[in-house]
Amino acid sequence: MSQKLMPDTQAPALTLPLVGGGAWSLADQIPQNFTMIVVYRGYHCPVCKMYLTKLNGLTDMAREAGVGVVAVSMDTEERAKMSKDEWGLTNLDVAYGMTEGDVANWGLYLSTAIKDAENTKFAEPGLFWVRPDGRLYLIDISNMPWSRPDVEFLLSKVKFATENAYPARGGTSV
Numbered sequence: 209m210s211q212k213l214m215p216d217t218q219a220p221a222l223t224l225p226l227v228g229g230g231a232w233s234l235a236d237q238i239p240q241n242f243t244m245i246v247v248y249r250g251y252h253c254p255v256c257k258m259y260l261t262k263l264n265g266l267t268d269m270a271r272e273a274g275v276g277v278v279a280v281s282m283d284t285e286e287r288a289k290m291s292k293d294e295w296g297l298t299n300l301d302v303a304y305g306m307t308e309g310d311v312a313n314w315g316l317y318l319s320t321a322i323k324d325a326e327n328t329k330f331a332e333p334g335l336f337w338v339r340p341d342g343r344l345y346l347i348d349i350s351n352m353p354w355s356r357p358d359v360e361f362l363l364s365k366v367k368f369a370t371e372n373a374y375p376a377r378g379g380t381s382v
Contacts, residue, residue: 239275
């Protein structure tokens with residue numbers, strides 16, 4: 209069962225292997241402002257391809273804003289490598305192998321395949337900003353492939369958020 213994440217609380221742990229070798233761990237990230245975790249559905253998803261291709265072109269903007277970026281999925285190493293290579297994600301770290309437990313911990317929606325090209329199970333999109341101290345700042349979770357925030361717009365707001373000490377919003381739940 210997934211949980212509802214709350215802003216300004218500690219982000220769940222996440223450590224995954226990276227395409228090309230090594231591992232990515234949230235605990236090891238030391239961004240100037242935020243770590244941005246972009247959860248994509250997998251190699252089968254044409255919307256993910258468009259979204260990550262655009263994000264790949266915004267990595268300089270992210271770096272200048274003090275934001276570290278990783279794209280993650282439940283894909284296997286082989287499928288994640290195909291995403292990175294075929295989609296031209298030369299500027300992005302691409303991690304793979306999220307588990308159903310990771311999906312639940314991050315409050316993501318889990319879907320089952322409706323087409324042969326899809327993984328048997330996969331996470332629906334999510335985007336998170338995590339502060340350098342590990343607290344969640346921005347949480348955007350979708351249950352549909354085409355509902356995703358405009359990353360360029362989000363990155364343009366980092367300076368405002370940090371210079372104005374803008375708090376994480378929505379910390380109270382009903």
